[in-house]
Amino acid sequence: MVIKIVYINPVGTSAFDKPMKEFLDNYRSPDTDITVVSLEKGPWHLEYYSYDALVIPDVLKVIREFEGRGYDAAIIGCFYDPGLHEAREVSDMVITAPGESSMHIASTLGDRFSIIVGRRKWIPLMEQNVVKYGFRDKLVSFEAVELGVWDFHKDVEETKRRLIRAAKNAVDKGAEVLILGCTVLFGFFKDLEKEVGVPVVDPIIASLKYAEFLVELKRRMGWTWSRIGMYEKPPREEIEKWRLPL
Amino acid sequence: MVIKIVYINPVGTSAFDKPMKEFLDNYRSPDTDITVVSLEKGPWHLEYYSYDALVIPDVLKVIREFEGRGYDAAIIGCFYDPGLHEAREVSDMVITAPGESSMHIASTLGDRFSIIVGRRKWIPLMEQNVVKYGFRDKLVSFEAVELGVWDFHKDVEETKRRLIRAAKNAVDKGAEVLILGCTVLFGFFKDLEKEVGVPVVDPIIASLKYAEFLVELKRRMGWTWSRIGMYEKPPREEIEKWRLPL
Structure with a gap:
């Protein structure tokens, strides 16, 4: 149906x-x-x-x-x-x-997750959502790559480099699963999984x-x-x- | 497939x-x-x-x-x-x-949930699981009906009466969604939903x-x-x- x-x-x-x-x-x-x-x-x-x-x-x-x-x-x-x-x-x-969907999935695939975002500006509102949905205890960190929404697809290789660096930082801090914290980051999850060796949840x-x-x-x-x-x-x-x- | x-x-x-x-x-x-x-x-x-x-x-x-x-x-x-x-x-x-599956579903269908269990004995371990899975902030209460696993199907009408009472207590305390906290309570969820007017998650x-x-x-x-x-x-x-x- x-x-x-x-x-x-x-x-x-x-x-x-x-x-x-x-x-x-x-x-x-x-x-x-x-x-x-x-x-x-x-x-x-x-x-x-x-x-x-x-x-x-x-x-x-x-x-x-x-x-x-x-x-x-x-x-x-x-x-x-x-x-x-x-x-x-x-x-x-x-x-x-x-946001909500990714957090449910990520907190099932491992104990704790980190969220990779574009700019630091975004973090407080997203952190409020983490708390609102009840996932406070599941959050390791936010990692900002300091790129805006319209930058992600300008220089894709540079975006990947920054995502990999952020992902490795998150794993070092204890994240077992990663979430890409912007819908415009769609499509990057597979490359990142290969590089970092943990599940990366594509939010869309x-x-x-x-x-x-x-x-x-x-x-x-x-x-x-x-x-x-x-x-x-x-x-x-x-x-x-x-x-x-x- | x-x-x-x-x-x-x-x-x-x-x-x-x-x-x-x-x-x-x-x-x-x-x-x-x-x-x-x-x-x-x-x-x-x-x-x-x-x-x-x-x-x-x-x-x-x-x-x-x-x-x-x-x-x-x-x-x-x-x-x-x-x-x-x-x-x-x-x-x-x-x-x-x-337990884990029910909590993910319940915390999506409303803001907070209660779990209806058989005996008080069961609550501490289940509460530890609520915390382990990260749903501490989503839990309103546990409600015990004081029946054991093998009692639930002995006098089904009495079980229903007790479940309804427990469900109403939970809703009064602020629960928006209820979870039946024992697999042997399978099949009771529909009657309970009709009586109490909130989603009741059958755990199995x-x-x-x-x-x-x-x-x-x-x-x-x-x-x-x-x-x-x-x-x-x-x-x-x-x-x-x-x-x-x-």
Whole structure:
């Protein structure tokens, strides 16, 4: 039975849509159909927290649209996981994001993990997510390679060199598994695994496979968001009265 | 492509093998083939820590045997997860267990979970596992119904009444998702969900679906146990020299 998944690049450029779709198609299960979209407007990367906040309303809008079209799952394609909990609050679809998905996988494959990021700027928000998801005790370190989102594919060899150095630092500190902490680092995981000898979790694949897993749990057992507490839905009357786009 | 999974009841009775096989077959993916086995000797339940310790060598033996027969995964069917990390240390198969699998699922479906167990006796070891797996911040409470493993199916209505009471206590304390903390509580989750209105994770289904998920990660991306740190393998020479059954 087909699983329809929309992967959302929460940025105002479609530059990554095609390469990410091609990459994800290599790793999807045969029953999965992936659509990759981006936003109509907005920042071209989310390195600043204010940019991240700006895109969430548009991400929610895209999710509502694809839910209306009968999709099974949406993936919010940024390692900050922007709007992950807000989306689960209003949507009955499966929603995943790279940060949460990668941490579940990494903490199963070994005792503790490190996350390799572009810039130091990104670390506090991602560390807050580690704590929010409950993985505080599983985190060894963040390692910054001091490259921005748009630098990663400029000089791929230099990016690899920096990733390898960061990966080795993390392993020296005790990391048993590594996570690439930016969706635009897609595709680097295999080279890095060969160099460092530990599993390296590619965050966009992680979010895809976790989405497939959660769709399976929902379809076969009916397990989905608890509506008591964090994912309690806002009342439909309020949403309509206040004309909220939710 | 077929996924061959062995579900091990780590007790010296085959009483649960048939009903668990039938139950699991309702929830497996179409490609999964499940074999359920138990041990040739040993305690008939694992309510005591000393019993739990006794069965681990035999669980490892069964795992080695099924790995030799080309199986993809083994599930260690007790909520204490006996031998989970020891098995991953020596086996290249996917290994899952109900405790770890249930906690990953529960902490995704809501913010925090409670675990419903039979006897208070069980709680300290299970709580140590919660901490070991990194889910300390996700745990609301343990709730004991004061029934032993062999009592659950004696008076099913009384068991349900006690489970419902425990489930409501947990939700009152803030649990958004519930986990049944004993494999012999298989099959109670649906009634409980109807009564309490939150997702209730059946531990044996959780361990099955998590095994299928990890097999998919291994086959498609090659992600499996990190061999640096916790899951470093013991040297083959030592094992042979000391004639260890590993």
